[in-house]
Amino acid sequence: MKTSGIVRKIDNVGRLVIPKEIRSVMKINYGDPMEIIQVNNEIAVRKYNRGCIFCGNNKDVMEFRNSLICRECEKALKEE
Ligand SMILES: [Zn+2]
Structure with a gap:
């Protein structure tokens, strides 16, 4: 797993913004379904x-x- 060094805060309803640079590189667009995976003490998207x-x-x-x-x-x- 590669770390981006980017730290973001979760907002008051639990949302977390995926940085634009990462969305762009990974071709993630508005409305794309994303899967959230919990592995032990970590969360992957x-x-x-x-x-x-x-x-x-x-x-x-x-x-x-x-x-x-x-x-x-x-x-x-x-x-x-
Ligand atoms: Zn097949």
């Missing part, structure tokens, strides 16, 4: 990417029993 449960691809995916699967993995499953 990452772009929410709901994709194929096997390969992570988020293009050409379909839902199957509450999970997403892409066409390529679906095809590979059928062939095995």
Whole structure:
């Protein structure tokens, strides 16, 4: 994990602003879904990417029993 050296305060309703420079570099835009992960004593934030449960691809995916699967993995499953 890389530290930015930037310290921000949480506002009165619990919000924390991700610095513009980091949003720009990571291509995070207004309205993008973000996933908040708690790992022991730390909190990580990452772009929410709901994709194929096997390969992570988020293009050409379909839902199957509450999970997403892409066409390529679906095809590979059928062939095995
Ligand atoms: Zn896949």
